Amino acid sequence: MExxxxxxxxxxxxxxxxxxxxxxxxxxxxAGLSSAILLAKQGYQVILFEKxxxxxxxxxxxxxxxxxxxxxxNLGLPLSQMNLPIIKRLLVTSPSGKELHHQLDLGGFGxxxxxxxxxxxEIAKANGVDVCAGxxxxxxxxxxxxxxxxxxxxxxxxxxxxxxxGKRSNLDVKWKRDFVLTKPNKLNNYxxxxxxxxxxxxxxxxxxxxxxxxxxxxxxxxxxxxxLCYLTTAKNLSRxxxxxxxxxxxxxxxxxxxxxxxxxxxxxxxxxVTISQISFExxxxxxxxxxFTGDAAGMITPLCGNGMSMALHAGKLLSEAVxxxxxxxxxxxxxxxxxxIHWVHFFSKRLAMGRRIQQxxxxxxxxxxxxxxxxxxxxxxxxxxxxTHGSEF
Numbered sequence: 001m002e003x004x005x006x007x008x009x010x011x012x013x014x015x016x017x018x019x020x021x022x023x024x025x026x027x028x029x030x031a032g033l034s035s036a037i038l039l040a041k042q043g044y045q046v047i048l049f050e051k052x053x054x055x056x057x058x059x060x061x062x063x064x065x066x067x068x069x070x071x072x073x074n075l076g077l078p079l080s081q082m083n084l085p086i087i088k089r090l091l092v093t094s095p096s097g098k099e100l101h102h103q104l105d106l107g108g109f110g111x112x113x114x115x116x117x118x119x120x121x122e123i124a125k126a127n128g129v130d131v132c133a134g135x136x137x138x139x140x141x142x143x144x145x146x147x148x149x150x151x152x153x154x155x156x157x158x159x160x161x162x163x164x165x166g167k168r169s170n171l172d173v174k175w176k177r178d179f180v181l182t183k184p185n186k187l188n189n190y191x192x193x194x195x196x197x198x199x200x201x202x203x204x205x206x207x208x209x210x211x212x213x214x215x216x217x218x219x220x221x222x223x224x225x226x227x228l229c230y231l232t233t234a235k236n237l238s239r240x241x242x243x244x245x246x247x248x249x250x251x252x253x254x255x256x257x258x259x260x261x262x263x264x265x266x267x268x269x270x271x272x273v274t275i276s277q278i279s280f281e282x283x284x285x286x287x288x289x290x291x292f293t294g295d296a297a298g299m300i301t302p303l304c305g306n307g308m309s310m311a312l313h314a315g316k317l318l319s320e321a322v323x324x325x326x327x328x329x330x331x332x333x334x335x336x337x338x339x340x341i342h343w344v345h346f347f348s349k350r351l352a353m354g355r356r357i358q359q360x361x362x363x364x365x366x367x368x369x370x371x372x373x374x375x376x377x378x379x380x381x382x383x384x385x386x387x388t389h390g391s392e393f
Contacts, residue, residue, distance in 0.1 A: 017130060017154050021045045022326055024149050024158035026137040026171065029058070029113075030308055031294030032164030033120040034315030035322075037075050040127040042323050047158070048129055049151055051136040055118035059192045059275045061302050062227040063087060063206055063219050065108045065309040067392050071316065076123040077116075085110045085220035090385075091207040094368040097256040102381050106389060108206070110221040112196070137171065142288050160322050163292045164315075167299060168277055175288070179281040190278035191237055192302070193244060194229040199265035201226055210367045211255045212236070217302065218261060225268065228261065231302050232362075234276065244272065280355055285343055286336045293318050297343065301354035306389050310347055313393050317342045346390060353387045 023039050025032045028050030036048045064072075066086075073079055088107040092100045125131050135153035140161050147161045165171060172180050199218075201207075206219035214232030221227050230252065240247040253259040283298050285291070294311040318339055325335035360370045374380050 017047065017132065017156055018045065019156060021047045021130075021156060021158040023047070023160045023162065023322060024140075024147065024156065025049065025162045025164055026140065026149075027163065027165030027169075027294070027296065028052075028054075028121060028131065028133070029117065029164055029166055029294055030120070030311040031296075031315040031318070032162065033117065033124055034071075034075060034312050035162060035164070035293065035319045036124045036129045036131075037120065037127055038316060038319035039322060040124065040129045042319070044323075044326060046124075046129045047132065047156065048124060049132045049135045049137045049149075049153075050121070051134070053134045054121045055114045057194070057196075057269075057273045058113040058117070059194045059229065059273050060113045060227075060308065061217050061219070061229050062112050062221050063108050063110055063217070063308070065306050065389055066106050067390055068309040068312050069109070069392075071312055071393055075120065076126070077119055079109070082111070082222065084222055085203040087204055087206050087219055089202070089205045091205055092371060093207070093209045093255060093257050094371055095210050095212055095255050095362075095364045096368065098368060098371060100371045100375055102378070102385075104385065105382060106385075110203075110219050110227065112221045112225070112227065115222060137165070139174065140171065140288075140290060142290075147289075159326065161290045162318060162322075163290045163296045164294045165296055167275065167295045168279065169296070172296075177284065177287065179279045179283050182279075182281055189234045190231055190280075191234055191274065191276045192229065192231045192278055194227065194273045196221070196268040197226050197228050197265040198224065198268065199226055199261060201261075207257070208361075209255050209258045209261075210361050211252045211258060212364065213362050214251075215302075215361055216252060216255075216258055226265075228265070229302070231278070244274070280351075280358070282351075285340045289332065289336070291318060291322070291336065291339060298347065298351055300347075300351050300388065301358040306350065309390070310350070313346060313390065314343060316393060317346065350388050350390070353384075357384065357388070 022044040023046045025036050025048040036046050040046045086109050088104050090102040135151050137151045139150040141148040147158050149156050203220040209216045213236050216230030218228050240250050285297050293314045300307050321335050321339040324330045361367050
């Protein structure tokens, strides 16, 4: 059974909306929730809008680098008591099924977004955040020294607005952000599909199985379940009549490892969670004084397995910069500059490395050649993994 929360809980938070807040956060994912909790703990009035009702499924690989463990526990999440799988080994296969095994120095743990986001939302509420679940922000307007936030649950004002609404939203389109206006290319026209399954797979092993123009990850999460999630091009789907099942059978199953996993697993919900128009293009971090974080600020390619930790770390960096501004220790411009400098310092090289590594995967020839090249060099493999990960924060 998935953990559940009542719809009434989300509706009740909407009734508590005040006319004015220190911080308004559009999007209740990991970056938004972590920054909300940290800012509320500093004593600020925070409102967070999430268009879905918790708990809900989200497309995600659901592997969290251990660099985030202590941070999450400090937020109030008792990870040590949750009996979560600890992942210390990596398997990568080429589209033909050739294997590369690697021991992960740092490693990670598995937890579903269904469980993690809902738990953080409860922690946010307990710390005084007004969590407006089931509420979609329709516009954010800058008015000299404050913002007017319009939503289907009512309107309010805030001194600072954080955009943490994920990979792509109605606000990205409304604000004509650069990555939305870019024509489809090899960095911005992906789709992703996620299942939860039960299967026979080692709990300490995360695998990345390549196929033509994509790759599929599998790793353990809570309650003897596994996350099975893949990324591919929109062209792969259109070539198979826009049928996910036909695409899987015609393209993914060319990798014998994937064919075995799909055919031997029990799928735990009737249809997958999907998302389209995924972009790995560079994104601005500030627009019209709105501060972007999480996937709204930039996405690392999923094969690097570190997007969740990056979102949490970004939430911490943002809360520090916003806190200084609200204390009067910096101007708005200085807050925006500080956040940008710190974000670039911690994440820009990881994103660039992720884009370069992704170009080597998903093609039968280049993937096999690359895996054959790095197989004898464990030190090189370690360097590649570390280049896309950070340290404990």
